[in-house]
Amino acid sequence: MSTCDDGVVARAVAATDADEATAAETELYRRFAPRVRLFGLKHLPDRSAADDLAQQVMLVVITRLRAGEVREPDQIGSFVLGTSRMMVAGQRRGERRRAAIVARFEPFDEAAETPNDLALDSRRLAPCLAALRERDRTIVLLTYYADRSATEIAAVLGTTAGAVRVSRHRALASIRDCFEARMAS
Amino acid sequence: MTNTSVPCPSFGELADYWTSDITPGDAEGIETHIFNCERCARMLAEADRLRDGIGALARNGSIQAFVNDAVLNRLARDGVRIRSYALGPGETVRCAAWADDDVIVARLRADFTGVESVDAEMRFDTGEEWAQATDVPVRMGETELVLALPAALVRSAPTGPMRLTLRRSAGASGERILAEYVFQHEGTLQRR
Numbered sequence: 001m002s003t004c005d006d007g008v009v010a011r012a013v014a015a016t017d018a019d020e021a022t023a024a025e026t027e028l029y030r031r032f033a034p035r036v037r038l039f040g041l042k043h044l045p046d047r048s049a050a051d052d053l054a055q056q057v058m059l060v061v062i063t064r065l066r067a068g069e070v071r072e073p074d075q076i077g078s079f080v081l082g083t084s085r086m087m088v089a090g091q092r093r094g095e096r097r098r099a100a101i102v103a104r105f106e107p108f109d110e111a112a113e114t115p116n117d118l119a120l121d122s123r124r125l126a127p128c129l130a131a132l133r134e135r136d137r138t139i140v141l142l143t144y145y146a147d148r149s150a151t152e153i154a155a156v157l158g159t160t161a162g163a164v165r166v167s168r169h170r171a172l173a174s175i176r177d178c179f180e181a182r183m184a185s
Numbered sequence: 186m187t188n189t190s191v192p193c194p195s196f197g198e199l200a201d202y203w204t205s206d207i208t209p210g211d212a213e214g215i216e217t218h219i220f221n222c223e224r225c226a227r228m229l230a231e232a233d234r235l236r237d238g239i240g241a242l243a244r245n246g247s248i249q250a251f252v253n254d255a256v257l258n259r260l261a262r263d264g265v266r267i268r269s270y271a272l273g274p275g276e277t278v279r280c281a282a283w284a285d286d287d288v289i290v291a292r293l294r295a296d297f298t299g300v301e302s303v304d305a306e307m308r309f310d311t312g313e314e315w316a317q318a319t320d321v322p323v324r325m326g327e328t329e330l331v332l333a334l335p336a337a338l339v340r341s342a343p344t345g346p347m348r349l350t351l352r353r354s355a356g357a358s359g360e361r362i363l364a365e366y367v368f369q370h371e372g373t374l375q376r377r
Binding site for chain 2: 032034035038039042077078080125126129130133134135137138140141143144145146147149150151152155156157159161165170173175176179
């Protein structure tokens with residue numbers, strides 16, 4: 001199942017009975033819940049809200065697949081994204097979270113990577129950040145910690161927004177390579 | 186399994202998703218792509234872990250860097266305990282890190298007229314180097330540079346004088362030394 005196209009997995013979910021948790025359902029959750037969570041991290045105020053969104057969206061997606069309401073299972077990614085967008089819009093209108101949904105999806109949490117599993121080892125990351133050029137480290141900190149735009153950073157450093165973006169890409173690639181090397185050693 | 190006909194963005198382009206620079210249209214483009222490409226979804230998650238890790242290091246007071254008030258303000262909002270010392274050229278300051286300090290900040294004042302970047306080094310009286318930085322950017326009209334140090338690192342340093350020298354970056358013409366400052370390090374202090 002893990003090597004199947006997303007559409008094959010979606011059709012397998014659609015073919016199951018309600019109340020029956022299947023390998024296909026777990027696989028669909030494994031594939032898409034992390035993506036919904038990433039979407040939530042961008043559009044919602046905190047990580048717990050993003051976690052809740054992932055569970056809510058996947059419940060709706062699976063329910064609608066089973067009800068035969070997804071016309072193009074091969075486009076399941078687009079359907080999950082559309083559902084995510086609708087639910088974020090709903091949350092912004094003050095929609096209350098439904099505790100029952102969280103309970104419904106607790107068994108699936110093992111299928112998707114959790115935030116704690118994904119946290120980076122600070123001891124390995126710190127030397128990678130320290131190894132950056134001073135200018136690049138400033139850009140990385142201002143971007144990812146102080147939430148400053150390239151234009152704002154450019155004003156601080158006396159350069160252009162384009163140059164900040166280039167430096168940022170280079171710095172992130174350098175941190176990533178350094179971190180991977182440290183993980184491998 | 187990945188099924189997408191759209192070319193995959195680079196890691197840097199994906200990481201832009203987490204910045205305030207990205208336009209709504211570009212963000213939607215990345216979202217459309219990652220919901221159809223598991224590989225890029227994993228890379229986007231990796232970029233998120235990196236930014237989260239960078240934030241965690243900052244919040245832990247574990248970053249040594251020249252910063253500005255935007256970073257200091259964010260640290261203060263995150264509850265990081267900051268102890269600051271401000272020095273003019275040639276000045277000596279008695280300094281210490283308290284046991285519950287997270288970050289030590291040195292505000293280094295100088296005349297930076299015409300200076301685009303500096304190199305900095307900190308040495309003990311013995312001449313042994315303790316820390317150094319090269320190519321620190323200086324904004325036009327700047328009157329001070331702000332150096333943030335992990336308090337844990339300062340606490341581990343031996344007591345005694347430590348000399349910080351700022352120089353114009355290599356390649357600049359004229360006198361390179363801009364200013365020197367002396368930190369009379371008195372060690373770690375405990376609250377009673």
